[in-house]
Amino acid sequence: MTPANPSGAFEEIFRAHFDYVWRLSRRMVGEASADDVTQESFLIAKRRFDSFDGRAPRAWLHAIVRHVAWNHQRGHARRLHRVAQTDPPSPHMSADDAVQLEWAARHVEYFLDKLAVSQREAFVLGDIEGLTAQEIAAIQGVPIRTVYSRLRLARHAFDRYIGRLGARAGRRP
Amino acid sequence: MSGAPEREVWLDAYRRARRPPPGLQERVAQALRRDAKPESMIRSRSFLWVSAVAAVLLACLLGLVWQRLPRASVSRQRSTVQEALDLRQEKPTRVEPTLEPTVPLEAGAMHDVERRSSVPLDREPIQPRAPQERDPVAKVGGSVLPTDPVGEDRDHRNLALGIGLLRQAEASLETDPEAAMRLLMMYESTYGNTGAEEEYRALRVLATCALGNLSAGQRERRAFLDRFATSVYAARVQKACTSAGDVRRAWPDAPARKE
Numbered sequence: 218m219t220p221a222n223p224s225g226a227f228e229e230i231f232r233a234h235f236d237y238v239w240r241l242s243r244r245m246v247g248e249a250s251a252d253d254v255t256q257e258s259f260l261i262a263k264r265r266f267d268s269f270d271g272r273a274p275r276a277w278l279h280a281i282v283r284h285v286a287w288n289h290q291r292g293h294a295r296r297l298h299r300v301a302q303t304d305p306p307s308p309h310m311s312a313d314d315a316v317q318l319e320w321a322a323r324h325v326e327y328f329l330d331k332l333a334v335s336q337r338e339a340f341v342l343g344d345i346e347g348l349t350a351q352e353i354a355a356i357q358g359v360p361i362r363t364v365y366s367r368l369r370l371a372r373h374a375f376d377r378y379i380g381r382l383g384a385r386a387g388r389r390p
Numbered sequence: 391m392s393g394a395p396e397r398e399v400w401l402d403a404y405r406r407a408r409r410p411p412p413g414l415q416e417r418v419a420q421a422l423r424r425d426a427k428p429e430s431m432i433r434s435r436s437f438l439w440v441s442a443v444a445a446v447l448l449a450c451l452l453g454l455v456w457q458r459l460p461r462a463s464v465s466r467q468r469s470t471v472q473e474a475l476d477l478r479q480e481k482p483t484r485v486e487p488t489l490e491p492t493v494p495l496e497a498g499a500m501h502d503v504e505r506r507s508s509v510p511l512d513r514e515p516i517q518p519r520a521p522q523e524r525d526p527v528a529k530v531g532g533s534v535l536p537t538d539p540v541g542e543d544r545d546h547r548n549l550a551l552g553i554g555l556l557r558q559a560e561a562s563l564e565t566d567p568e569a570a571m572r573l574l575m576m577y578e579s580t581y582g583n584t585g586a587e588e589e590y591r592a593l594r595v596l597a598t599c600a601l602g603n604l605s606a607g608q609r610e611r612r613a614f615l616d617r618f619a620t621s622v623y624a625a626r627v628q629k630a631c632t633s634a635g636d637v638r639r640a641w642p643d644a645p646a647r648k649e
Contacts, residue, residue, distance in 0.1 A: 231419065239410040252411070256418045263422055321400055322407035345401050372397065379400050 227266045230274050231259060237346050238278055244329075244341065245286035254289055258282045276352040279342070328378045332371060339364055340371035552581030556589050563593065567600035592623035599631035607631040 238258055243251035258281050262269075269277055329337050338357060342348040343364070348356075353364045559573035574594050582590075591614045599607035608631050615624060 231422070232415075235415050235418070236405075236409060239414070240405075240408050243408060252414055255410070255414070256421050259418055259422060260425055263425060318403050318407040321403035325400055325404040344397070345404065372394075375400075376397055379396060 226271075227263055230262075230278075234275060234278055235259075237275060238282055240346065241279060241282045241341075242286060245282065246289050250289055254282065254285050257289075258285045261285065273352045273355065275342075275346065275348050276356050279348075279356050324379075324382060328375055332374060336367045336371040336374075339367035340375070343368050344372065548581050549585055552577055553586055553589075555581065556586060556593060559593050559597065563596055563600060567597050571597045571601060588618050588621055588623065591618065592621065592627050595627045595630050604631050 235255075239251055239255045242254035242258065246254050258278065261284075262278060262281050265281070329341065332340065335357065339353055342353045342356065343350065350361050350364045350368070353368075354361045357364065555573050555577040559570040559577065562573065563570040570593070574590065574597055577590060591610070595607060595610045595614050598610055601607075611627055611630055614621075614627050618624065621627075
């Protein structure tokens with residue numbers, strides 16, 4: 218399906234999924250390079266928009282971001298730079314809202330880093346970014362049943378993690 | 391174990407904490423606006439189709455132009471020849487054969503140029519002597535119908551201007567041979583193929599000899615006499631280079647040019 222107004226349709230996708238692309242980029246290349254990867258991804262998306270069939274824009278954008286991030290990550294130095302920039306989680310933060318959010322986000326990221334790659338991707342795409350199981354299956358190239366299985370395992374692990382965290386620190390976001 | 395609502399609280403906190411920095415979306419939007427459109431156009435199939443059709447049309451157009459060009463040229467040539475034939479009936483100008491000198495050597499050389507080329511220098515030229523007249527057959531035939539009708543006017547003008555330069559060169563030959571040589575070189579570079587080569591070659595021999603360059607002058611003299619043995623300049627050129635650098639001594643009885 219080709220959009221009737223390509224420019225307007227792309228603008229709509231750009232506005233609706235900008236945060237999603239940035240978060241994907243951030244998870245794939247780190248915060249330092251997330252802005253660059255986001256911009257490059259949207260530039261490529263715009264150039265390829267005439268070949269986009271109009272279905273599952275998030276899956277389509279995910280493929281582009283993954284490709285851009287992969288190119289971005291090819292340099293070993295960049296990878297080391299990203300690792301060096303990743304701070305360890307610090308659960309004991311002050312209680313104001315911003316810090317509370319940051320504390321929760323770092324715990325989520327800490328959990329994600331411990332998760333198996335396939336489960337992490339399914340969990341991020343499904344539960345954080347809101348993609349459907351079909352879209353995730355298309356992205357991962359696996360049957361929908363496998364996606365459901367990965368989601369179930371990841372959710373179970375996450376629930377256990379935040380349960381332990383709440384019991385230990387007595388806090389929640 | 392926590393359930394889905396608890397999980398969503400945590401994930402929502404993550405989403406809110408991990409938002410793009412303010413201003414980034416606008417910066418990327420500007421970059422997208424700056425991004426040139428032609429690349430996407432080039433990649434699109436429609437653009438390729440349009441390009442292919444345009445190329446085919448252009449090729450057809452070029453073919454048509456190529457086919458029509460010779461016809462236009464022939465028709466133009468025919469009409470010009472017809473005009474020339476009409477002109478011939480009105481003014482059957484003929485050039486006298488130049489196998490034998492018909493003007494005494496004492497006469498002004500440039501008057502001879504004017505007569506043979508039928509181009510009066512003080513008024514608009516009527517019939518130029520075409521380069522093909524160098525052909526002996528053309529000389530004997532004497533017809534001065536333009537053989538290059540397309541460049542007829544241009545040749546008239548060039549011949550008149552070229553002969554003007556030769557006249558100036560001849561005038562300064564005795565007083566300033568260097569200036570005469572410069573004028574001859576100017577003539578050669580500008581009007582060298584306008585039909586007064588015989589006069590140019592003769593004056594060049596005289597100027598070279600007048601400058602004292604005997605060996606080169608003698609070489610050019612030999613070449614001139616071989617090529618234009620029956621020229622009205624032959625006797626004059628024959629006397630050149632008999633002494634070094636003095637055209638008066640080389641040609642003591644040079645007549646004063648009539649104005």
